[in-house]
Amino acid sequence: MNGTPHPPGHTPGGPPPTPPQNLTESNIPPAGSREASDYRTAFHIAQLPMALVHRSGHILTANPALGVLLGVEPDHLAGRRADTVAELGHDTQTRGSYQAVLRGQGERLTCVRHLKHADGHGLWAEVTVVPTRAGAAGPTAAGAGAADQAEAAAVLTVQDISERRELRQRLRHTELHDPVTRLPNRALFFERLEAALTESATGRIGLCYLDLDGFRAVNDALGHRVGDELLAAAGQRLTQAATSAGDHLVARLGGDEFAVLVEASTGTPQLTALAQSLLDVLQPPFEVADQRLVVSASVGVVERETEEATPTLLMQAADTTLYWAKADGKARWTLFDPERNAHRMTRQSLSATLRPAVERGEFTLEYQPIVALDDETPRGAEALVRWRHPRYGLLGPDRFVALAEETGAIVPLGRWVLAEACREARVWQSKHTGPPLYVSVNVTVRQVWDSDLVTDVTRVLEETGLPAGLLQLELTESEVMGTTGRPLRVLHALADMGVRIAIDDFGTGYSNLAYLSRLPVRVLKLDGTFVRGFRTARHINPADETIVTSLVQLAHKLGLTVTAEGVEGPAQAERLRRIGCDTGQGWHYARPMPPERLALLLLDRSPTPALPGG
Numbered sequence: 286m287n288g289t290p291h292p293p294g295h296t297p298g299g300p301p302p303t304p305p306q307n308l309t310e311s312n313i314p315p316a317g318s319r320e321a322s323d324y325r326t327a328f329h330i331a332q333l334p335m336a337l338v339h340r341s342g343h344i345l346t347a348n349p350a351l352g353v354l355l356g357v358e359p360d361h362l363a364g365r366r367a368d369t370v371a372e373l374g375h376d377t378q379t380r381g382s383y384q385a386v387l388r389g390q391g392e393r394l395t396c397v398r399h400l401k402h403a404d405g406h407g408l409w410a411e412v413t414v415v416p417t418r419a420g421a422a423g424p425t426a427a428g429a430g431a432a433d434q435a436e437a438a439a440v441l442t443v444q445d446i447s448e449r450r451e452l453r454q455r456l457r458h459t460e461l462h463d464p465v466t467r468l469p470n471r472a473l474f475f476e477r478l479e480a481a482l483t484e485s486a487t488g489r490i491g492l493c494y495l496d497l498d499g500f501r502a503v504n505d506a507l508g509h510r511v512g513d514e515l516l517a518a519a520g521q522r523l524t525q526a527a528t529s530a531g532d533h534l535v536a537r538l539g540g541d542e543f544a545v546l547v548e549a550s551t552g553t554p555q556l557t558a559l560a561q562s563l564l565d566v567l568q569p570p571f572e573v574a575d576q577r578l579v580v581s582a583s584v585g586v587v588e589r590e591t592e593e594a595t596p597t598l599l600m601q602a603a604d605t606t607l608y609w610a611k612a613d614g615k616a617r618w619t620l621f622d623p624e625r626n627a628h629r630m631t632r633q634s635l636s637a638t639l640r641p642a643v644e645r646g647e648f649t650l651e652y653q654p655i656v657a658l659d660d661e662t663p664r665g666a667e668a669l670v671r672w673r674h675p676r677y678g679l680l681g682p683d684r685f686v687a688l689a690e691e692t693g694a695i696v697p698l699g700r701w702v703l704a705e706a707c708r709e710a711r712v713w714q715s716k717h718t719g720p721p722l723y724v725s726v727n728v729t730v731r732q733v734w735d736s737d738l739v740t741d742v743t744r745v746l747e748e749t750g751l752p753a754g755l756l757q758l759e760l761t762e763s764e765v766m767g768t769t770g771r772p773l774r775v776l777h778a779l780a781d782m783g784v785r786i787a788i789d790d791f792g793t794g795y796s797n798l799a800y801l802s803r804l805p806v807r808v809l810k811l812d813g814t815f816v817r818g819f820r821t822a823r824h825i826n827p828a829d830e831t832i833v834t835s836l837v838q839l840a841h842k843l844g845l846t847v848t849a850e851g852v853e854g855p856a857q858a859e860r861l862r863r864i865g866c867d868t869g870q871g872w873h874y875a876r877p878m879p880p881e882r883l884a885l886l887l888l889d890r891s892p893t894p895a896l897p898g899g
Contacts, residue, residue, distance in 0.1 A: 333442055338367045338414070340387050340438035354410075354445055356403030367441050371412045372398040386414045387438050397446070411444045463537040465513045466520035474536035474544055475596055481548035482591045491547035491556040491588040493563060494603035498581045498615045500541035507576060514573045516541065519580070526566040530559045544603070547588075553620065556588045560618035581616035583607060588621075605629060631677070635685050639694035643701055647673050650705055651877035654886065655725065655848060655870045658862040663887060665723035665757065666713075667870065668706035669877050670698070682727075690731050699732045700741055707749040707756060709880045714755070717887045723785060725757040730764045733772045739779060746782075753783035757808065761789045765804065773804070780805030787848070792836065802843055809840050813851020813871070819860045830860070837865050 328335065334351035336344045344367050352359035355370070368374040373383045373396070385391030394414040401407055416439050461473035469477070481490050497519060504512035520537060527533040527545050534546040545563065547556060564582055571578045585606030587599055602621050610619035642648065652666040672680040689695040703726055710724035732738055746753055758779065765776075765788055780786055787808035788801070792815055801809075815833050833849075840847050849861045852871030861869060875886065 333444065335443075336362065336367065336370075336441040337417075337437040338387065338439045338441050339436050342366050342368060342384075342387060344370065344441070345437055351443060354402075354408075354443060355400065367414075371410075371414075371441060371443060372400060373412065373414075383414055386416050389416050389438070391416070397450075400443070408445055408447045409450045411446050413442045413444075414439050415442075463520075466517050466537045468520050468524065468543075469534060469536040471536065471538045474534065474538060474546065477534055477546060477548070478596050478599070481546065482594060482596070484548075485591050486549040487551060488591055489550040489552065489588065490591050490594060490599070491550035491559075491586075492599055492603050493545040493547075493556065493560050493584050493586055493618070494538075494600075494607050495543050495545075495560075495563060495582045495584040496607065497541040497567075498583055498611075500580060503578060503580070507574070511574045511576065515571055515578055515580070518571050518573060519543075519567060522566045523563060526562045527559070530562055531555075533559070550588050553586075553588045556586050557618065557620060560584045560586045564616070564618060583610035583615050584618035585610055586618050586620045602626070632688060635674075635677075635680075636688045636692055639685065639689055639692060640697060642672065642674070643694065643697045647675070648698065648701060649673055649879075650702065650709070651879055652709075652724075652883045653870055653877045654875050654883070655868050656874045658849075658858060658866055658869050661858075661874070662719070663722060664720070664868055665725055665755075666710075666883060667725040667759070668702060668727075670702050670727075686729075690729055693731075693735060695729055695731055696736045699728060700736070702726060703728075703741060704745045704748070707745050707751045710755060711749045711751045712880075713884060713887055714751070716884060719887075721752070721755055722887065723755040723757050724751075725759055725785075725787065727759045727789065730760065730772055733775050738775055739782075742779060742782070742784060754785065757785035757787050759787045759789040759810065762791050765806075777805050780807075790850075792832070801845070806845060808846050808848060809836070810848045810850055810870075811836065811866070816849050816851045816853075816857055816861070816871075819857040830864070833861070833866070834864050841865065 329348050331348055332350055334348065334354045336347040336351055339345050344362050344365050347359040347362040349359055352362065355362070362370065368380065368383055373394075374380050379394070379396055382391055382394045386394050392415070394412075396412055398410055398412050399407055400410050417437050461470055461476070462468065463470045478490075478492075497516075500512065500515070503515060516537070520535065520543065523543055523545065524535045527535045531547070534548070536544050536546070538544050545559065547559065550556060563584060567580060567582050571580065585603045585608070587602045587606060589599075605626060606619050606621045609622075609625065610617055613619060649671050651669045651671055653669060654663045655665040655667060656662065657664050670682055670686075672685055674680050677684075686695070689698050706724050706726050710722070713722055713724075728738065742753075742756070742758075745751075746756065776786055785807045786805050787810055788806055789810045790812045791809045792812045811833065815829050815836075817829075819829065819833075837847050846867040847865075848868040848870060849857075849866045850870050852858050852861065852869040852873045854873055857871075858869055858873055878886070
């Protein structure tokens with residue numbers, strides 16, 4: 286290599302030449318014999334660089350191949366220390382193994398060393414030392430004559446592996462780098478991450494995990510070639526920013542996702558400053574394939590002590606924080622927040638156990654009376670679902686209904702709520718002697734889409750014996766406004782059966798009363814935000830009063846009744862009664878309560894205004 290001659294037939298970097306046979310066996314031919322001459326000849330013409338080593342560690346003789354490899358005449362190697370020539374004395378373990386072989390107490394030493402040629406260039410070599418025979422002359426002594434035969438303790442071989450090592454390094458580089466950006470890939474990133482967790486000089490580690498906002502649109506519109514060029518250009522800019530901030534590792538993890546690893550973090554300020562610099566460096570437009578492209582990035586930032594971290598936990602936190610950055614509006618960095626993550630973990634836990642919880646019967650219903658404002662007698666009750674979670678306790682609908690809609694668990698949960706509410710309402714009717722009381726059940730548009738709600742309602746009414754007119758189904762304003770197609774047909778079919786349709790939280794969405802005339806709606810439930818301005822007679826909000834008065838009047842002209850939610854005091858109740866609101870619901874009348882408490886309340890036609898709930 287590098288102009289150095291090699292023995293005939295020796296290919297640098299190729300497979301090791303075959304050493305002379307029986308060099309380490311003890312059946313040595315007598316010195317001066319024909320066999321000894323053959324061994325001497327084999328030693329000198331061997332393509333494998335070799336030397337005989339005295340038990341003192343000095344080279345007795347070296348063959349020409351070793352001289353060619355090191356650029357030194359073989360005679361000049363004789364007398365030199367083998368551990369110096371082969372770099373065997375630099376570490377305690379190798380030096381000890383080498384000495385053991387010389388003493389006949391070790392079988393073999395093999396190691397890789399970086400050696401120097403006489404002209405100054407370096408080479409990588411695999412060095413092997415094997416004993417000839419403990420305490421006696423080895424057969425290899427035949428290559429050096431009778432005088433050395435009784436002194437050789439070991440055979441030293443040195444094989445040039447430079448080209449093989451270089452090829453292996455090129456292959457490793459290819460395996461550990463992304464072909465598009467030339468950056469370290471996921472495999473190398475995790476290799477460095479694991480090392481940093483045990484070797485960090487500060488005992489802390491940091492990570493910026495980012496992806497390019499809008500990259501998919503560029504890729505789809507302009508093609509993968511332009512997309513790849515954009516990724517490469519973005520990678521260069523990220524590397525520039527990371528290098529300026531402290532020579533941190535930048536890796537492409539896949540797609541449009543990159544990561545910057547801070548292997549010895551000094552704290553959160555360092556990571557947030559780095560994240561901002563990453564965003565800043567991506568701001569200028571990219572000139573790619575005659576296109577002027579603008580992209581931003583969302584960055585998740587994680588920084589913590591190495592003792593508290595594992596690669597899996599770090600990446601989970603980074604991935605979560607990147608999701609937060611996107612959810613918060615993109616083109617920003619977001620720092621990992623343990624409290625926010627605990628909430629996310631709770632959501633995941635609840636989401637995963639929703640369906641099994643329905644099957645295990647972990648849900649229960651509470652009821653809040655709906656009271657006529659003119660005489661304060663109960664007219665109905667709203668069923669409110671609760672989850673008796675074995676770990677988190679009693680959970681209100683705000684903690685799990687949205688999750689149930691996301692996962693589709695709202696369908697089985699909604700069926701259970703409908704059936705249970707109708708069954709318990711039928712029990713009230715059998716004990717209540719006054720006017721019939723209706724039960725109001727919340728449903729979602731997803732229930733309409735994902736299930737046959739008309740069939741479900743028909744079956745439940747038949748099974749419980751509850752009249753259709755005593756069932757009220759509530760949908761929120763945001764869900765029902767603009768409803769067309771199947772949901773609208775379902776609402777009409779339910780109304781034709783006699784079921785009451787109510788719009789919940791009215792006034793928080795479109796408030797389109799004109800559209801209401803096209804829907805089979807019978808009841809508007811005014812959102813509690815309007816009612817809060819009526820808490821005391823001295824602090825009535827004129828705007829709220831004007832809005833509520835107008836809504837009530839318009840609703841009545843459309844033939845609708847109005848229920849006010851969130852009635853918490855007598856002043857509110859009186860003002861709403863004067864305005865003309867039909868019914869009210871809130872803590873002023875009763876808090877949500879279990880069905881047995883409601884049954885007792887209904888036995889008394891005049892409930893106590895501030896009856897506490899369960």
